[in-house]
Amino acid sequence: MSDARTDASLTDAIAAELPFLRRYARALTGSQETGDRYAAATLEAILADDEVFDRSATAKVALFKVFHGIWASSGAPVDSGPDAPDGPESQAQRRLSGLTPNTREALLLHSIENFRPDEIGDILGVGPGEAAELVTIAQTEMADGVTGRVMVIEDEAIIAMDISSIVSEMGHSVTGVATTRDEAVKLGRADPPDLILADIQLADKSSGIDAVNDLLSGANMPPVVFITAFPERLLTGERPEPAFLISKPYNEGQIRSAVSQAMFFASTETLTA
Known part of the structure; x- marks a missing residue:
């Protein structure tokens, strides 16, 4: 278990990057409320076990890695079935269901948060080459949408x-x-x-x-x-x-x-x- 000084340092590192995680989560989900729920779940996971925070990576990469572990485990849910309520959010969810998996995440990590391909790969659990390819695919799919x-x-x-x-x-x-x-x-x-x-x-x-x-x-x-x-x-x-x-x-x-x-x-x- 980390000592108090390490815990304080970890808290400061997370606090500095949290606004950008929240920005990313909202862009990813299209909703402030939903994005903030995922950001809060990320903090809860770190509080429950700070070993999930990869200290070998930069603080921002480590924080986003924890977030994506939660995002992936939830299945990045898309409510696009016939019983889903109509409206802007459900329309977006139907569009999301047609995208290649992980492409939208990679695009946001690259274009909005300025992560390099190797950092995107670390966050998503893929190689740098695949991360770069995911960004390219997303740019094409979303621009044509x-x-x-x-x-x-x-x-x-x-x-x-x-x-x-x-x-x-x-x-x-x-x-x-x-x-x-x-x-x-x-x-x-x-x-x-x-x-x-x-x-x-x-x-x-x-x-x-x-x-x-x-x-x-x-x-x-x-x-x-x-x-x-x-x-x-x-x-x-x-x-x-x-x-x-x-x-x-x-x-x-x-x-x-x-x-x-x-x-x-x-x-x-x-x-x-």
């Missing part, structure tokens, strides 16, 4: 152009770019999108969060991908959190993965300011 209309909320012109270009290359159409809360609400209501890609802080000090919540207050509930330079500030567990969150500076793979994931689920979690 759903296309739609995307609205961008971003006040920096170069970033807005870059995001719009990436989204267009994926086969989606861009309804427009809004730089303020008021512009976003006006554009979104005039030309409702299938997905919103929103920066958190806008140049006029308005909030992309407020703009999104204004739009989501209506009948339509498009999925949302939020972008922020400070993701840990939004991953506290103290309020509703977004299921899809990209850190700045981002890379093209993160945009592609998050957009595909959000379109795939066709649902979102709201975020209060």
Whole structure:
């Protein structure tokens, strides 16, 4: 059994990586509530037996390995049967049932959490080559799954152009770019999108969060991908959190993965300011 000093060190290491596990779990499940249940089960497993935490790996890899042991043991459940309730979540589950096993997990680990192929393999229990192949398969399967209309909320012109270009290359159409809360609400209501890609802080000090919540207050509930330079500030567990969150500076793979994931689920979690 570990001594008190080791236990404190383990606790600190886990605490530092927990916000990112929770981000990953929500993206994986498409739900803050479900994702947090898996994250909580991961912590409970470590508390029950800290030997499950692989100290030969980095803290983040070790934490995600424990998570995936639980995820795999639960069968990564998909409620896609004929008796499943209709709605965005059940639609997403039906789509999930058609994916190659482990591909979506590998894609998220790579694109959202920036794990290397060898780290993904360690987490999923496969070799680095197979891990890389799983990422490639997922990118193809999910990108081909759903296309739609995307609205961008971003006040920096170069970033807005870059995001719009990436989204267009994926086969989606861009309804427009809004730089303020008021512009976003006006554009979104005039030309409702299938997905919103929103920066958190806008140049006029308005909030992309407020703009999104204004739009989501209506009948339509498009999925949302939020972008922020400070993701840990939004991953506290103290309020509703977004299921899809990209850190700045981002890379093209993160945009592609998050957009595909959000379109795939066709649902979102709201975020209060």
